[in-house]
Amino acid sequence: MIDEIVMLRHGRTRYNLEHRLQGQVDVPLDIVGQWQADMSGMELARCYYWAKASAMAADPGLVPKAGEGQRVVFQPEAREYAEAPASRRCMVVVSSDLFRARQTAHAFADLVHAPVLTDERLRERGFGRWEGMTRDEIRAMDAEAYDSWKHHTGGELAYGVEARERVGERGAAAVRDWLAxxxxxxxxxxxxxxxxxxxxxxxxxxxxxxxxxxxxILGAMRNAFWCRLSVHRTLNGAPCEPRLELEEFNVGPAIADSCDWGNGPDYLRSEDMGVWRPVSR
Structure with missing residues (x-):
């Protein structure tokens, strides 16, 4: 029974770098985005290492074996994994079907031998005619609609942008279905x-x-950062519909505190790449 949910945002893309609205355009990670996904994937794999042990308990074929012809002093036994407390939990990884999300999912899931399932209900908010445009381009096209969007008064809907309420509804429906x-x-x-x-x-x-x-008011999610929610199924000792509690919001790997997370390490940056900067609203 699912008792914990982690929501992980994908790593950086070229559209993120250029501050273009991606929406449901299928943009892949750029080189920095892959690095971000890998750094977060390794951090989450460290935190959730039990998931790898659980996978090996479920599939003994994943347990490493010494090569033929070698003198084997000790061969790891599947029994060790089956008897470990980790075998009593399981890891479920579900990704948006957009490629940038699937790339990010595999950066974590492959390390812990978890399959990646997909659900199109996890797709980004659709931005209609604004997809692929920069904020400056949108403002130049229709400043009134742009300002209405920024003030959450719905001016973007005239351009086919999906309502925030609708995004939340389809996201919550997906979460509830997975919980059940x-x-x-x-x-x-x-x-x-x-x-x-x-x-x-x-x-x-x-x-x-x-x-x-x-x-x-929670703020925006950074690339390849995550949130964590706990799931409670009792209230005052009696069973109830799942209740969620936000435990962490917009958390990233330790390395993000000691580097330029948005632009990545110098050894990945070409001279003509450009510099990512936070959006000024």
């Missing part, structure tokens, strides 16, 4: 959802019964 999935009721489980910044904020707001627009 009968495949994951026989033992405790952690659900990792790999998605997109606007989707994560809107979905958390809806799940916590907040206005999706008001949920923006």
């Amino acid at each position: 999935d009968p495949r994951f009721v026989d033992r405790p489980a952690t659900l990792v959802l790999v998605s997109h910044g606007s989707w994560i904020v809107a979905t958390i707001g809806t799940l916590l019964a907040a206005d999706p627009d008001g949920a923006t």
Whole structure:
């Protein structure tokens, strides 16, 4: 039974670097985004190493074996993994079907031998005719609609942009369906959802019964950062519908505190790459 949810945003893309609205355009990670995904993937794999042991308990074929013809002093036994407490939990990784999210999901899931499932309901907010445009381009096209969007008064809807409320609703529906999935009721489980910044904020707001627009007070998600929620299924000792509690928001790997996370290490940056800077609103 799922008792913990981690929501991980994808790493940087070229559109992120250029401050273009991606929406549901299928943009891959750039070189810095892959590095971000790998750094976060390794950090999460360290935190959730039990998931690798659990996978090896479920599939003894994953347990390393010494090569033929070598003198074997000790051969790891699948029994060790089956008897470990880690075998009593499972890891479920579900990604948006957009490539940048799947790349980020595999940066973590492959390290712990977890399959990556996909769910199109985890896609980013659709930005209609604004997809692929920079904020300056949108402002030049329709300053009034742009300002309305920034003030959360809905001016963007005239351009086919998906309403924040709708994003939160489809995100929350996906989460609730995964929480009820009968495949994951026989033992405790952690659900990792790999998605997109606007989707994560809107979905958390809806799940916590907040206005999706008001949920923006949480702030924006950084690339390849994550949130963690606990799932409670009892209230005053009696069973109840799953209740979620936000434990962490916008958390990243330790290396993000000691480097230029948005631009990555110098050894990955070409001279003509450009510099990522936070959006000025």
